[in-house]
Amino acid sequence: MLSTVLEQVVNGIVTGSVYAIVAVGMTMIFGVLRAINFAHGEYYMLGTFGAWFAIDYLGLSYEASIVVGVLATIVVAYVVGQLVMRRMVGAPAESGVLATLGIALILQNTVIFVFGGGYKFFSGGYIEPISIFGFSLAQQRILILVVCLVVFVGLELMVTYSRLGMAMRAVSQNVECCEVVGIDVPQVVLRTFILGAALAALSGVLTAPVNVSVYGGMGELITFKTLPIIIMGGLGNVRGTFFAAMILGIAESLVATYVGLQFRDTVGFATLILVLMWRPHGLFSTQARF
Amino acid sequence: MSLTETVPQARRRDLRIPLAVVLIVVALGAPYMGSRYVTHSLIIALIFMLPAHGLNLLVGYTGLLSLAQAAFFGIGAYTAGLLAVTYGTPFYVNLIAAALVSGAAALPLGIPALRLRSTSFVMCTLGFVIIGQAIAKNWVSVTRGDMGLSSIPKPYFELGPLSFTVSGTTNFYYLALAVGVLATLAVWAIVRSPAGRNMVAIRENETLAESLGVPTWHYKLIVFMISAMFAGVGGCLYAHYLTVVSPLTFQMYYSTTMLIIVLGGGAGMISGTVFGSLLFVGLTEALRVAPEVRMIAYGACLLVLVFWFKQGFAPLINRFWNAIGGVK
Numbered sequence: 001m002l003s004t005v006l007e008q009v010v011n012g013i014v015t016g017s018v019y020a021i022v023a024v025g026m027t028m029i030f031g032v033l034r035a036i037n038f039a040h041g042e043y044y045m046l047g048t049f050g051a052w053f054a055i056d057y058l059g060l061s062y063e064a065s066i067v068v069g070v071l072a073t074i075v076v077a078y079v080v081g082q083l084v085m086r087r088m089v090g091a092p093a094e095s096g097v098l099a100t101l102g103i104a105l106i107l108q109n110t111v112i113f114v115f116g117g118g119y120k121f122f123s124g125g126y127i128e129p130i131s132i133f134g135f136s137l138a139q140q141r142i143l144i145l146v147v148c149l150v151v152f153v154g155l156e157l158m159v160t161y162s163r164l165g166m167a168m169r170a171v172s173q174n175v176e177c178c179e180v181v182g183i184d185v186p187q188v189v190l191r192t193f194i195l196g197a198a199l200a201a202l203s204g205v206l207t208a209p210v211n212v213s214v215y216g217g218m219g220e221l222i223t224f225k226t227l228p229i230i231i232m233g234g235l236g237n238v239r240g241t242f243f244a245a246m247i248l249g250i251a252e253s254l255v256a257t258y259v260g261l262q263f264r265d266t267v268g269f270a271t272l273i274l275v276l277m278w279r280p281h282g283l284f285s286t287q288a289r290f
Numbered sequence: 291m292s293l294t295e296t297v298p299q300a301r302r303r304d305l306r307i308p309l310a311v312v313l314i315v316v317a318l319g320a321p322y323m324g325s326r327y328v329t330h331s332l333i334i335a336l337i338f339m340l341p342a343h344g345l346n347l348l349v350g351y352t353g354l355l356s357l358a359q360a361a362f363f364g365i366g367a368y369t370a371g372l373l374a375v376t377y378g379t380p381f382y383v384n385l386i387a388a389a390l391v392s393g394a395a396a397l398p399l400g401i402p403a404l405r406l407r408s409t410s411f412v413m414c415t416l417g418f419v420i421i422g423q424a425i426a427k428n429w430v431s432v433t434r435g436d437m438g439l440s441s442i443p444k445p446y447f448e449l450g451p452l453s454f455t456v457s458g459t460t461n462f463y464y465l466a467l468a469v470g471v472l473a474t475l476a477v478w479a480i481v482r483s484p485a486g487r488n489m490v491a492i493r494e495n496e497t498l499a500e501s502l503g504v505p506t507w508h509y510k511l512i513v514f515m516i517s518a519m520f521a522g523v524g525g526c527l528y529a530h531y532l533t534v535v536s537p538l539t540f541q542m543y544y545s546t547t548m549l550i551i552v553l554g555g556g557a558g559m560i561s562g563t564v565f566g567s568l569l570f571v572g573l574t575e576a577l578r579v580a581p582e583v584r585m586i587a588y589g590a591c592l593l594v595l596v597f598w599f600k601q602g603f604a605p606l607i608n609r610f611w612n613a614i615g616g617v618k
Binding site: 262265 | 355402405406408409410412413414416417420421424427428542546549553580581582583585586588589590591592593595596597
């Protein structure tokens with residue numbers, strides 16, 4: 001009994017890591033742009049499709065497919081960033097919502113149009129289980145956990161010490177002052193956006209071997225799960241996002257086991273609505289950031 | 291030319307009434323002018339016009355961007371479908387029930403949601419669609435889960451001893467047209483009333499409206515409920531026309547379609563919504579555009595509307611209307 005609970009918690013943490021890597025990009029984009037990126041899950045989908053294409057059509061190894069998937073997403077994100085995201089600086093919240101919804105529709109349906117809407121089999125990855133402390137865990141899941149930790153430590157360092165990180169924090173505090181002191185705000189927005197999209201793609205490629213199936217509509221589901229996480233974590237709060245993702249991952253896996261698998265995907269939005277009602281600034285931030 | 295002489299102005303006739311007559315004739319005669327597929331497209335456009343009218347009241351007049359329309363559309367479709375399948379009630383009963391149930395559902399959802407602003411409100415309303423779909427899928431004893439409701443009977447009317455069934459595309463077109471015209475008139479009445487002006491005041495400046503004594507909270511809640519009722523009526527027509535309702539009635543795609551209609555046609559304009567539903571739903575349906583291509587086009591439309599074409603077709607419609615009316 002206890003071991004099943006523990007196993008579910010461990011599974012939840014792995015799922016949470018996946019969400020965390022996607023969500024942190026979205027929350028950083030919100031930080032600099034004050035807009036929710038409703039298309040964020042689509043970059044997760046693009047990364048997965050890029051890797052699937054590399055393995056199935058180009059015959060590359062899984063390691064190489066990770067690079068292909070992330071690079072392909074970066075190229076798409078660069079184009080979208082140049083054409084759309086830069087224009088969203090200083091635009092009202094509604095136009096951000098509508099523009100990113102539009103991008104989500106375009107990306108998702110272009111992929112479905114090109115590759116078909118059916119489920120595809122993702123064949124790469126390290127799926128051999130190994131046992132640690134009596135648990136058997138697929139290697140891929142351990143890889144996800146490790147990558148998640150590396151990403152978060154790296155982001156924490158980057159946001160604190162690097163030039164881009166400092167510029168990001170500055171933009172998220174006051175756009176006008178940034179312009180006064182000569183920070184190129186659209187450039188910071190573009191870079192943050194590409195970084196976020198690349199992280200989402202990385203998360204997608206890493207999860208693909210665990211999920212096995214790849215399909216055009218998968219990004220939408222991830223967007224819907226990421227929204228509650230970034231709200232729970234406090235918009236723009238990197239550390240809070242990490243913990244919120246873990247909470248949602250564990251909650252989902254427990255609900256899937258003890259309440260019913262079909263309710264797993266609603267946990268997120270039920271939490272979202274509850275958090276918006278009681279703590280609209282998130283569980284971890286002390287004050288509202290927007 | 292002496293100064294006393296005025297330049298003879300080109301006399302421009304007011305063509306608005308003739309145009310209105312032509313439009314009415316076209317609307318009434320449409321099933322006999324085009325193919326059956328055209329009639330079908332017009333019916334779909336009329337069905338989507340109803341939730342779009344509701345959304346226009348929210349987005350265009352009160353300034354609340356909501357994605358929840360698909361949820362109320364689904365609730366209306368399920369209400370009408372369940373009534374018709376289980377009790378075989380006449381159409382007008384289903385229609386009123388769908389409107390009331392959707393409107394009633396909007397009350398408990400609107401009270402928490404309307405406390406939120408801008409993006410948070412959008413996310414919350416998006417949540418309603420997702421949760422609605424989950425309920426439709428999992429409350430199997432009522433909704434029959436993923437199977438959905440099928441073979442919903444044709445709408446029929448019962449007036450005392452008389453009763454007749456609306457069957458066939460042409461007849462359904464007239465039913466949808468009648469409902470659509472009534473709904474458009476209802477929106478017109480709301481917008482033209484003092485309440486409509488208060489809604490616009492809330493859109494323009496909520497704090498100022500509040501300080502002038504407009505009970506903004508009640509207005510927003512009531513408009514949210516009215517817009518849900520319009521969506522419910524649309525859902526009722528949808529259920530009767532397609533004769534099938536599945537949990538996929540609750541989907542983001544429908545909310546996006548309704549947004550495209552309102553914003554593309556021109557938010558805050560009744561003729562814009564009518565025009566938008568014919569253009570974006572009717573035309574794409576009639577051209578038999580594949581769903582993926584249609585959604586790509588919708589996405590592109592959203593981007594164009596947001597950045598370059600903020601008012602949609604509203605200025606064009608206005609200019610056309612003034613031009614044929616001889617107004618400079």
